[in-house]
Amino acid sequence: MASVTSETIPDPHGPVQNSDPAAAADATARETAEKVAEHGTPPPPRRAAVIVNPTKVDRAVLEAAVKAAESEGDYEPSLWIETSADDPGVAMAREALEAGVGVVLAAGGDGTVRAVAEGLRGSDVALALVPSGTGNLLARNLGLALDDVDTAVATAFAGEERRIDVGVAALRREPGGPVDEHAFLVLGGVGLDAQMIANTDDELKQRAGWLAYVQAIGRSLKGGHRIKIGYRIDGAPPRKARVHSLMVGNVAVLTGDVVLLPEAEIDDGVLDVVALRPDGALGWATVLFRVLVEHRIMRRKPDSTVLPLNKVGAKQLDAMKYLRGRRIEVRLGGPEPFEVDGDAMGDVVSFTMSVEPQGLLVRVP
Numbered sequence: 001m002a003s004v005t006s007e008t009i010p011d012p013h014g015p016v017q018n019s020d021p022a023a024a025a026d027a028t029a030r031e032t033a034e035k036v037a038e039h040g041t042p043p044p045p046r047r048a049a050v051i052v053n054p055t056k057v058d059r060a061v062l063e064a065a066v067k068a069a070e071s072e073g074d075y076e077p078s079l080w081i082e083t084s085a086d087d088p089g090v091a092m093a094r095e096a097l098e099a100g101v102g103v104v105l106a107a108g109g110d111g112t113v114r115a116v117a118e119g120l121r122g123s124d125v126a127l128a129l130v131p132s133g134t135g136n137l138l139a140r141n142l143g144l145a146l147d148d149v150d151t152a153v154a155t156a157f158a159g160e161e162r163r164i165d166v167g168v169a170a171l172r173r174e175p176g177g178p179v180d181e182h183a184f185l186v187l188g189g190v191g192l193d194a195q196m197i198a199n200t201d202d203e204l205k206q207r208a209g210w211l212a213y214v215q216a217i218g219r220s221l222k223g224g225h226r227i228k229i230g231y232r233i234d235g236a237p238p239r240k241a242r243v244h245s246l247m248v249g250n251v252a253v254l255t256g257d258v259v260l261l262p263e264a265e266i267d268d269g270v271l272d273v274v275a276l277r278p279d280g281a282l283g284w285a286t287v288l289f290r291v292l293v294e295h296r297i298m299r300r301k302p303d304s305t306v307l308p309l310n311k312v313g314a315k316q317l318d319a320m321k322y323l324r325g326r327r328i329e330v331r332l333g334g335p336e337p338f339e340v341d342g343d344a345m346g347d348v349v350s351f352t353m354s355v356e357p358q359g360l361l362v363r364v365p
Contacts, residue, residue, distance in 0.1 A: 021064035024150055028065040031154035032072035035365075039160055041074055042102065048128075048157065049079040049096035051089050051116050053108030056132040062107055065149050069157035078105075088112050088343075093119025101125060103363060105156045109133020110186065114341040118183035121166045121359050128156030128363040134255070135342055137186040141251040141266055142364055151365075159363040164266045166359035167250050169340050170352045180345075185360070187254070187261075188340035188353060190332065191227055191245025192276065226277070228333030233273070233325035241321075245276040248328055248353045258291050263324070269357035270324050278319035287319050327354040 050066060052059060066078055079099050081092040089106065093116045096104045106116040107130035120127050130152045131139040142164075145151040167184040187193070226242040248271050252264040264272040278284045335347035 019058070019061065021060045024061045025064040025068040027148075027150035028153050029068040029072050031150055032069045032158050035154055035158035036073060039158060042158060045100055045102040046074055047076040047078065047099075047101045048103045048105060049081060049092075049099060049101040050105045050107060051081050051083060051092045051096065051112070053083045053088070053112045053132070056108045056112070057130070061149060062130065062153070065153040066105070069153050073157040075157060083108065083112060083115070087115070089115030090119045092116065096120075097123055097125055103128050103156060105130055105153070107132055110135050110137055110342045113138055114182075114184060114186075114343065117166065117185055117360055120361075121183050121356065124361060126161050126361040126363045128152075128159070130156070137251065137254060137341070141186070141253055142362065144364065155365050156363050159365055162267075162362055162364050163358040164360050164362055165250055165269060166356040167248070167271060167340075168354050168356060169338075169345075170354075171338060171345060171348045172350045173335075173346065173348055175349055182340055182345065184250070184340035185266075186251050186341045187247055187249040188338070189245065189247035190330075190336045190338050190348070190351075191243060191247070193245055193247055194337040194339040194344070227336055230331040231328060233323055233328050235327075241275060241277070243275045243277045246273070246330065247276075248273050250355070260291050261322075263322070267358065269355060270326055271328065271353060271355050273323040273325070273328055275321040275323075276319065277321065283319045290320060327352065 048066070048070070050062070052062070063080075069075070070078060079096060079101060081095060083089050083092060088111045089108070093104060097120065103126045104116060104120060105128045106113045109131075110133050112133070113127075113129060117127055129136075129139050129142070129144055130149060131144065131146050136146050139146055142162075144155065164185070167188065169182050169184055169188050171180045171182070172178075173180070226244060227246070228240070228242055229246060230238055230240050231246075232238040247260070249261045249264050250271060251266050252259050252261050254260055261272040261274060276287060278287050329350075329352045331350045332348065335349055338345045338348045338351060
């Protein structure tokens, strides 16, 4: 990994990246050459597409890094495509597929990554990440560099390939209405998380990064209410519940090293579900202790045994009910905000979330 030098300027509101194009090119060339020597040259076609969110990326630095990686990795000049306000990357990924590229770099935040993955799912074209957002949740769970463009680009052009699961959320916005389908890689659902995203001040997020979510959580808790749901998993008999949040995820770790779904693995072919239903301040304090302390300890122990579902230690925790399955169908008591991978999807009255095992190819170090 490139070290922080005098040419690397820390940004208190986001990732630390090499700010000088020439320095980025030199560092990327070195890292790409090392990865080619270690892993060999990736198979053809050796042309990349770079899908860029122009509001998140220093394009001059990224272009210099990409050109250096093209040279060291024996790639043709890359196809460059910018996202738009109307489309964060789905159509752009499909354009890249039609162009016959071998890898697609998603340079942006979680929304850009999710949209590009939606366009690539089911193909044999690899997704590579150049993390440039607030959460960078997929990158965190894949062990990718968050703080330097040089390593990210070198990994894109000369890293190894790995298959991961893709989640699919089918949303219905009114009873009997049409269904919208969206891919996700990290987490989605209703309740506190979706309300938090809906309540986040976009201008504050630009200035303060993930700290903007703290304010949004406070606003969501003040207006929080229990949601009536009917649900069933993998065709089992339907059940009813009242929850503050119902979240379905593909990974364990969220922003701030929060471990919400301790058993989740990105390539195990199932989705992990958590229903949050704490009572009062003590209930919320218990939930916070679990996700900030106990779950993190469990994930970090290399020889730890995965705890049984619905249990923490020897006690069942009613405030956090855990379930797993390939398909969860949910009917709501009324319209509720829904989110996937940090993107607000508007209000829904029902949804189904399912998994496509090994549905996406990614480049990793």
